[in-house]
Amino acid sequence: MNENLFASFATPTILGLPAAVPIILFPSLLIPTSKYLINNRLITTQQWLIQLTLKQMMAVHNAKGRTWSLMLISLITFIATTNLLGLLPHSFTPTTQLSMNLAMAIPLWAGTVATGFRLKAKNTLAHLLPQGTPTPLIPMLIIIETISLLIQPMALAVRLTANITAGHLLMHLIGAATLALSTINLLTTPVTFTILALLTILEIAVALIQAYVFTLLVSLYLHDNT
Template identity: 85%
Template sequence: QMMAMHNTQGRTWSLMLVSLIIFIATTNLLGLLPHSFTPTTQLSMNLAMAIPLWAGAVIMGFRSKIKNALAHFLPQGTPTPLIPMLVIIETISLLIQPMALAVRLTANITAGHLLMHLIGSATLAMSTINLPSTLIIFTILILLTILEIAV
């Protein structure tokens, strides 16, 4: 059904993006296994995914509709003296996008796994101290695990 509404180029992008989403989801779910390594916590892995996709999208955009692609560098109604500065700012903004996306994915995955590890360690440490507190912390850990799966 998703493929029916796209042309040939859209089908190629759809297949690639669905494959990427499945790959990221499965590698992130690896982090829920005890003593396992999640590849998406490494910035190099995320940059290796972000840069080729970003470059492909930018190159395809420039190849197919160069006038529309160049129009993104200059907002409509910009005063003439600001044009050179805005073009430079928009170019830098475009070039920083893959790095920003990779850093965001790395930070989100690392923060979630770190939080789960800290609460899990606290549950084990408190298991000998107080049973009601341990059950509350364990419940929070289960809810965070469900949140990690959902996100």
């Protein structure tokens, strides 16, 4: 019987109902909060990481762009925790679903474009036609720039989906190879297990980096429109 490699990416169900919504909401329960004036080390470290990330992303923004601070830090926290939880056994990674990533990318991209048209419509429209363009090329360049603008949310979603899915598939294949070789040749098992452990560390890094890249690109789109 052949195992379906993509079975782990199917949306799980509970009592016949899709469990995607509880899974998406679950990472927010793992973020520690404090009701006291004095925080513990975990919350202090969390706040330091949030402030460091926010400072790095907001350094290039003006006052209008910094109003998106809460949105961007919530976005990177959500994607990072969702990606990391997906590495646990018998878990599900919502960010491997292109539909969910598009549901995040399209509204955020549309919000940055709408902000650009509201704050500086002339500059936003000027991006569709580079300065000094020969007159015969103007219609073609406007079409190309418009297509490149409209494809931005698709690029955001596909990049996140492809990177997370590829890593999960590779871990699945190497894990299956480790189990198969353990019954055939015990000498090769430590080698494949070491590769699997190193790949898991790499996937943890990829999960955090992809969350940062997704949020950083949204931040750059916002910077171009504010």
